[in-house]
Amino acid sequence: MSKKIEDMDYYELLNLRLDASPKEVENAYLLALATYHEEGLASYGVLSPEERRLILERIEQAFLILIDPLFRKVYDSSIASHRPELKQRAYFRRSTAKLEIEDASEEAKFLNRLKSLLNSLRRRRKKGNHKDKKNGKDRLALDGAHYYYGEYLKRARERRGLALEQIAKDCNISQAFLQALEEEDYSALPSGEELSRLLGVYARCLGLDSENGREEVPSSPFHKNLRII
């Protein structure tokens, strides 16, 4: 039985080994884009517009998941049942056994949220500069500069049982700003220094950092040392 494109896992889709390094993921993504984008010579005259739309969408998704260490871990565990080579790994540290159980039961919910987050990212990306499309490296750098992890902040807040309204008052930060932060709505956010400062204030408020401000708040979903505490 041939696997449908949408049934291929992200590794199969990008022709990657399960232990592919981030660099390999990036290269495979670039090659896949070059292969399947509208003017790609290799897919010339082969794909219907619908087939092309589908595979490009899958390629984007695959990249966004596999390039991020945390997303990739969660994803790996979700496909482990048909990829026995993938050893089930715990996502969180052993010392936080309680959290581990809680979060595991939330896995489906989390994956759904992840999906909607990715969809919004992709929409934003499509609106963006077309020139960047072919150069994922530049794009990554560009995005990395202003990405942070809204989902992470939201979970951190919810785990502390704090309503948005409450914490806005406590920290003396506008509620609209916090909402935009959690939803990663860039249009409603200040840029550069101001954003960094506000992030720092908010992080201290949530008790996410100890001394050095933003360090512990991942600045991007591509952050290497992402940890859930």
Add this chain to the structure above:
Amino acid sequence: MALNKTIQKTILAVGGGKGGTGKSFLSANLAIELGALQGDVVIIDADLGGPNLHTLLSVKDNGKDLGSFIKNSTSSLEEIMTDTSYPGLKLIRGSENSLFLANLNHFKKLKLIRQIRALPAGSVVIDLGTGSAYNTLDLFIIAKPGILVVTPEPTAVENTYYFLKSCAVRILKLYAQYYRNTELAQKVAQGLENNSNTLRAFFDSLASTDAQSNEILLAALKNFKPYLVVNKTRSDKDVLLGRSIVDVVRKYFLLEMDLLGAIPYDERVHWSLKKFVPFILEYPESSVSETIKAMARKLAPRPVPASEKNPSPQAV
């Protein structure tokens, strides 16, 4: 020669839909290199559009060619082999009659295939030339492996896919015929021959209506594993095209194809053709020649491991 009996014969067929991609160039140079490596190589000129390997290899007419084999004036393929001036390489000339392959009927084709398999050689290289006629496809399909040559141009890429799809359709129909399953043959004809579907689209729709046929036909394609060569590459992008095509073929044609190599563009190829000197001998150090040599090493039949471990006294 005792060693040869332990070695599996390889039959290589160089094809691809479009003319001018360098099939004869690759066949000739690959055969020369294989001949030098192995010492027992036969190259067959089966170019429908007009044979020219004898010119490329500067072999004089000896009055015997594939045409005389087809016309039954020679009974064995071995008789029409001609020596070339290159070590270890013999040529079977193409027919000047351009309708030769078109006129090859079913039984003569089977005889030809049988005799190709029986040739006293370690490797047989078949230069197929342009086109996707049934007889061309059949010679490509029996080869293990077939080698598809493509250049980085939309027309050549398009023809490559057309050629591959034609091969797949041919395999599926032969398979259905072999099992006398006319219903299956009809499905293939309707689903693939008469429209521009990809194989994936065909198989996906077949899977939903007739899962059993889907399995059977997919299995039929398993043994067809052609190689791809990208010729006349001018940039890294052109080189990557090979990997892209392999990926598209795997995903949308459901065929396993391997990349054999990418040959860089070299202006001197043109001049060597004009001088009737095989490129690989005139410019052995060029990157074109290096690439072809690497391909030959990959394609050369491997001796059985035992003889590698225990070399004969002469070899030491």
